[in-house]
Amino acid sequence: MASHRLKRSMKVALAASAIAMMAGTVAIPAGAQPSDPVEEYQELGAEAANAEEDLADAEMALDTNEAELAKAKSSVAQARQLEDQARRDQERLRGEVDHLTGAAYRGARFNQLTTALSSKSADDFLDQATLLESLAADNRQVLNDFNDAAERAKGAREQAQESELRAQQATDAAAKLVSDVQGRKTDLDGRIEQVRQALNDLNDSDRERLQGPVDTGSYLGPPGAANAALQAALSKRGSDYEWGSKGPTTFDCSGLTQWAYKQAGISIPPSSRTQWTAGKPVSKDQLQPGDLVFYDDGSGDPSQIHHVGMYVGGGKMVDAPTEGQLVDVRSIKGDGHYIGARRIVG
Structure with a gap:
């Protein structure tokens, strides 16, 4: 019920997640x-x-x-x-x-x-x-x-x-x-x-x-559900961003990660803040493809998380950043807005 109400209320709103990552593009x-x-x-x-x-x-x-x-x-x-x-x-x-x-x-x-x-x-x-x-x-x-x-x-x-x-x-x-x-x-x-x-x-x-140009490179994760979710997310490169959309043709940031893991047979919560509670924490130097990476307002407060992407390896992630940009692979740098990561499986 919340997802339906949220989607209706968000149609008129401008999507603006992944704010810090836009600096790279x-x-x-x-x-x-x-x-x-x-x-x-x-x-x-x-x-x-x-x-x-x-x-x-x-x-x-x-x-x-x-x-x-x-x-x-x-x-x-x-x-x-x-x-x-x-x-x-x-x-x-x-x-x-x-x-x-x-x-x-x-x-x-x-x-x-x-x-x-x-x-x-x-x-x-x-x-x-x-x-x-x-x-x-x-x-x-x-x-x-x-x-x-x-x-x-x-x-x-x-x-x-x-x-x-x-x-x-x-x-x-x-x-x-x-x-x-x-x-x-x-x-x-x-x-x-x-x-x-x-x-x-x-x-x-x-x-x-x-x-920006869409990244068409190949990325592989560990065998199993994490890689299945990763490949599902990568298959949506070039898709339009739409606030509140959970796929399968348009996405917002948490909609992409939720949809991707659903294709791997795993259910995760609908919003970036609730996805922060899924799986287990993982340090930045231990990231593996398929991990979810999160961004806040720079305060380090999980209650201020507003964006999530999926790590693909090599310091990059696939994400749905904001209106006007496409689902694509980008740097996870975040310019001080990176708050942490969660491993959903493994």
Whole structure:
């Protein structure tokens, strides 16, 4: 559900991941001013990518909370049934308790003295005394059962109310987060449109440098699923970037890596931040083809990850960088934005 909502909400947004890596394919003129359209595009694009990742996180959190709410409602229904049953038991036992109370008040219960006076023999006395003790025990059990039923009813009611309240609070919080992030995204869209217009004004030479020639080299990974995923990703070189797209003809950055591993029979999460939680960490000097490489805003904070690519070897990766560029092989350098890597298999 989150992926569908996310894709719809992203259609109007400008893709801008892999911001740092664009430096390897975009030639920035010497002495360029900060207002240079490409630099402005990179800055705003990085903010947009972070905002989109925030939105994806929020929508996934909302889905999780909706599932928890559904589970909580089921628990509430069960708790209400237990409460109803306990109340029925309580009402049934109330009649017995009232009867016992009335009988005791009227003196219907015999004590040991009346038993002795009415007994014809010692054996008869013992038999009647035993019966009275049994009746007293039964009476105590009725009272205990009545109290237990009352406690069960109270506990079930409180549990149902608490579960429903917690689930609703969590869902409300997630919905508010989605609303907040969408507001940020709306603010960014206007600025991104200005940058898009500036990019449209670039001359043909700048456009060619932006897109660059597609790498057609061969790259091999270790035998198995990692290499299968790598070859799947490489087979999409030259494909267009589309924000929120998961393939098979257009991709965003995490869409490409997710699709590639799916072709190898392995499921990984949908966004670059959630893919950061997949597999196991691997140091930069131990990278192998098929590993996923991640980029943030330069802070080193995983919550600021906004781009992912797949390592191909030789200090390069295959990725879907941003709108205006194609799926291709590029350097993993990242200019300070590289945060780490994850090995999905092996």
